[in-house]
Amino acid sequence: MSQPFLKVEGLKKVFPGVGGGADVTVFENIHFGFEKGEFVCIIGHSGCGKSTILNVLAGLDSATAGNVFMNGREVSGPSLDRGVVFQSHALMPWLTVIENVAFAVSSRWPDWSRGKVQTQCEKYLDLVGLGHALHKKPHQLSGGMKQRVGIARAFSIEPKMLLMDEPFGALDALTRGVIQDELVRICSATQQTVFMITHDVDEAILLADKIVLMSNGPEAKIAEIVENPLARPRLRSIIHHEPDFYPLRNHLVDFLVTRSKRIAEGHLPEGYDPMHPPLVRPTAPAESPMAEVG
Numbered sequence: 001m002s003q004p005f006l007k008v009e010g011l012k013k014v015f016p017g018v019g020g021g022a023d024v025t026v027f028e029n030i031h032f033g034f035e036k037g038e039f040v041c042i043i044g045h046s047g048c049g050k051s052t053i054l055n056v057l058a059g060l061d062s063a064t065a066g067n068v069f070m071n072g073r074e075v076s077g078p079s080l081d082r083g084v085v086f087q088s089h090a091l092m093p094w095l096t097v098i099e100n101v102a103f104a105v106s107s108r109w110p111d112w113s114r115g116k117v118q119t120q121c122e123k124y125l126d127l128v129g130l131g132h133a134l135h136k137k138p139h140q141l142s143g144g145m146k147q148r149v150g151i152a153r154a155f156s157i158e159p160k161m162l163l164m165d166e167p168f169g170a171l172d173a174l175t176r177g178v179i180q181d182e183l184v185r186i187c188s189a190t191q192q193t194v195f196m197i198t199h200d201v202d203e204a205i206l207l208a209d210k211i212v213l214m215s216n217g218p219e220a221k222i223a224e225i226v227e228n229p230l231a232r233p234r235l236r237s238i239i240h241h242e243p244d245f246y247p248l249r250n251h252l253v254d255f256l257v258t259r260s261k262r263i264a265e266g267h268l269p270e271g272y273d274p275m276h277p278p279l280v281r282p283t284a285p286a287e288s289p290m291a292e293v294g
């Protein structure tokens with residue numbers, strides 16, 4: 001059988017106890033995989049280990065046990081094959097918008113001419129609607145604009161995988177909606193593979209092909225992998241009229257409110273196998289045939 005594009009095998013993370021306290025196993029026995037071009041969101045309560053997993057996938061942190069493979073090669077450190085977007089924008093304040101992006105592009109392709117680097121930067125800054133702000137410095141930008149620069153920078157290096165840690169968490173709801181729509185558009189144009197942490201169920205429904213559900217920590221588990229049944233293109237303005245929208249939303253909310261805690265207390269679904277977490281696809285019950293009238 002062919003291997004998935006990204007394969008996570010038996011990941012475990014233990015942090016040493018503070019002040020002589022016992023070590024903490026944040027998560028263990030984490031197995032999942034996904035394919036090229038998929039948009040995967042991970043959801044779980046605060047502290048279950050989502051950022052730690054993302055940092056291990058990025059090669060910025062190492063696991064206590066287990067392995068991550070991307071495209072068949074083990075991830076063992078940071079690489080320009082993986083772009084990362086954090087909640088804080090991490091822009092270099094002394095560089096302009098285009099210089100911030102150009103820094104990443106020239107690191108990725110050191111032999112490119114200045115003109116080619118500039119064209120690449122402008123392409124992705126245009127895609128996020130910042131074509132008019134190329135020469136501004138970060139302090140002249142709103143939070144939403146800074147986050148757009150971070151997204152353009154991550155896309156501009158055309159990474160094999162884009163990792164995003166709550167990229168819209170600090171934005172107001174209106175700005176978040178606009179940038180989510182831009183992200184949907186860019187991802188469908190580029191077929192970018194994305195792994196993203198979010199706390200927002202509606203964001204996951206709008207963006208994701210698959211939603212990984214993590215139970216509460218410590219010793220958090222992948223409780224389930226949920227397949228999003230909603231067809232693309234998805235439009236924020238009408239998505240909630242889709243028959244499968246509320247079955248999916250209710251399933252996710254029910255997990256966060258009730259099941260994530262129950263699983264942490266040891267109530268695992270019958271036959272649960274961490275190497276093959278259940279794959280579920282919540283949909284509306286099939287309509288019963290219309291009763292004949294007359």
Ligand SMILES: Nc1ncnc2c1ncn2[C@@H]1O[C@H](COP(=O)(O)OP(=O)(O)OP(=O)(O)O)[C@@H](O)[C@H]1O
Nearest residue numbers: 015016026044045046047048049050051052053217
């Ligand atoms: N460097 C560290 N040393 C010790 N403990 C750590 C360290 N980094 C994270 N932790 C602990 O590991 C657990 C998981 O942290 P992590 O940030 O991965 O969780 P998370 O699910 O991303 O949380 P949130 O949703 O709040 O961002 C937390 O209990 C955290 O306190």
